[in-house]
Amino acid sequence: MLTRSRNDEGTIAVLDVGKTNVKLNAVTADGAVLETLTIANPVLPGPPWRHHDLGAIGEWVFSGLAQLARRHPFSTFVACGHGSGGVLVGDDPEQGDGAALPMIDYEQAPPEVIRAGYAPLAGSFFDRGSATMHAATHQARQLYWMQEREPHAFSRARWYLGLPQYWAWRLSGVAASEASLLGAQSHLWNVAQRRFAPIVDARGWGRLMPAFADAWQDLGPVREELARRYGLPQELRVLAGAHDSSLNHYRYHAAGLRDFTVISTGTWIVGFCGQTPLESLDEDRGMTLNSDVFGKPLGGVLTMGGRAFSHVAGEDPPDAPVPEQIVRRLIAGGTMAMPSFGDDSGLFPRSAGQGYIAGRKPETPMERKALAVVYCALLTAECVDALGAGPLVVLDGSFLRDPVYARLVAALVPGRQVKFSLDAYGVASGAALLAGQRTRNEPAPLFLADPADIAPLSAAIADYAARWRATARRRTEPVLQ
Secondary structure, rough: OEEEOOOOOOOOEEEOOOOOOOEEEOOOOOOOEEEEEEEOOOOOOOOOOEOOOHHHHHHHHOOOHHHOOOOEEEEEEEEEEEEOOOEOOOOOOOOOOEOOOOEEEOOOOOOOOHHHHHHHHHOOHHHHHHOOOOOOHHHHHHHHHHHHHOOHHHOOOOOOEEHHHHHHHHHHHHEOOOOHOOOOOOOOOEOOOOEHHHHHHHOOHHHOOOOEEEOOOOOEOOOOOHHHHHOOOOOEEEEEEHHHHHHHHHHHOOOOOOOEEEEEEOEEEEEOOOOOHHHHHOOHHOOEEEEOOOOEEEEEEEEOHHHHHHHHOOOOOOOOOOOOHHHHHHHHHEEEOOOOOOOOOOOOOOOOOEEEEEEOOOHHHHHHHHHHHHHHHHHHHHHHHHOOOOOOOEEHHHHHHHHHHHHHHHHHHHOOEEEEEHHHHHHHHHHHHHHHHOOOOOOOOOOEEOOOOOOOHHHHHHHHHHHHHHHHHHHHHHOOO
């Protein structure tokens, strides 16, 4: 039975499960990160497929939680995670890692027979929320793979849980579904119509889906057996948790922002806007339909900016920020990085693996890094343009380590107000703010900065950007027969 949270006092324990690393944070109720423990997210080779080592992660999570609890007065635990992760579990969270089948590593390609069998079942764009992406990205395709490969183990499973809800179940013993996680390109949930995609009924998966809970829903206290074994505080309350990028968006919502676009940068450039018209979403341009933590539609866009940055900047780029004069020299000389450098086409259909450098090639490591920053600023501006609505653009993430990035983006989107956050813990902050969702009566604290004077860059980049965009789009237009 789902219960209400009793209070939001004390410190919040936030588990942030990424594809590469897992972080356990102690966070204040207003979103300030006090301490972080980190471990690599281990992957085992199989059989039956490459999978995450949930047993090892669990031991680290519970031990780390006990360690942090000795230094911080935890009242609440909440997990967040990426949208390509889910776990098929049995009845008992005490039975090993609780999994009925190993959790698939989404970066491995499924067998051809799985790809071919899944494709006609995937439904419409609104059923999927995205184009069908590479490897085993989508949770529905992972479930199909499990069911086809291991039907007996699959038939004995009790629940299918998104990654944050799996960890909530491990701690509390209560199973729940949650809208923002299922609405993150799982191919299981139609966000626009707030219903499961047809594949759920067609494959008999409805029995695996527990009742929905709000992300901030109190599922109950930590299990007594777990608390006793690891020395966890027995009064620790466990929230349902949510999708990581949706929580980053929620952090700005909790601070009082409403009509805005947020662009987060890292391995992926992820853009969200709650005002983007659904009819403008174009799956061929990397656009997605996500859900915010309230279950409402979020227009989205995805492109692998971090991977592109690495391709253009090369190995071991300089640590120092990119000087503006080098950026202006590359722009004046017409040196351009053209999409796309990874295995994702992003905003430019059919461009995957076609990236190249046009014009004079950069000669030094700093020039290569400068070109990478310019290229990623151009991709960011394309994301803003695709999402359309929203006079305010908020930037966060790793690209802001180079101050010229925010200035370039501001110069590329004239007519919009651009601000940025240097807080590197937006997801953890958003997760912690869930604890106060029912009781918050004033905006959560948030500091946003303005880019420095953009006039010199605005004058230099307007024509360059127009030529880059025209070339990029011309190369990726379909050829008429």
